[in-house]
Each structure stands twice: as structure tokens, then as C-alpha cells.
Amino acid sequence: MGMSCGCPVTHCGVVTDVDARNGVINWNVTCPLRPRNEGFIDIGYYVSQAYEGVVKESREPIRLGQRYWFLPRRCMLQWRHSGLVNAITRMKDGNLKVRIEGLLIG
Numbered sequence: 001m002g003m004s005c006g007c008p009v010t011h012c013g014v015v016t017d018v019d020a021r022n023g024v025i026n027w028n029v030t031c032p033l034r035p036r037n038e039g040f041i042d043i044g045y046y047v048s049q050a051y052e053g054v055v056k057e058s059r060e061p062i063r064l065g066q067r068y069w070f071l072p073r074r075c076m077l078q079w080r081h082s083g084l085v086n087a088i089t090r091m092k093d094g095n096l097k098v099r100i101e102g103l104l105i106g
Helices: 033-038
Strands: 012-018 025-030 050-055 067-070 081-090 096-105
Touching: 012 033, 050 081, 067 096
Parallel strands: none
Antiparallel strands: 012 025, 050 096, 067 081, 081 096
């Protein structure tokens, strides 16, 4: 939880991996109802290093090293985000799994 990249909305998620040496936490964003029902740990403020997600549709081809504007599916404010594509993997269903770094909101 906490605020990321200047977003005023509290983010809630489930931790999937923690690197104890460098403090990097991998997690999946969920809705705010899950921690209210199941309990939570407040990690305070944090800095997002990257987003990883599935691109199901795009107006232009996704290219490595290019900056794109995008809208995360669960963004409660529906603000556009921007980031540099760092990795692309084509999945079996034809969609792309993309890692985006250098995040900006607005």
C-alpha cells in the first residue's frame, strides 16, 4: 500500500515475491476490498520501478525501447501512464506480456 509515482490513490495488492537483499517487492494490484476483508500490512510509501502486464489491444505495434502511453486496467482515476518498454514476451494466446520502466503519470 502507499502512494506511487504521485498517484493520490492508495494501492492495494498481494505480494508475490520479496528480495531481502535489495528490498524489491513484486506484487499484483487488487481492489481495496480484499485487504479490508482479509487483513493487510501497510508498507508505507514506495517507488514503483516497473509495471508488468498483458497487452490485449494496441493502436500501434509495441517495440522494445519505445515510450508508450497506456491505461492500467485497474487504475481508479483513469489517468494515462507513460513508460519505456524494457521487455516483451509473446504468450501462447497471442497477447504480449510487457515490462514497462521509467514510469510517469499524467
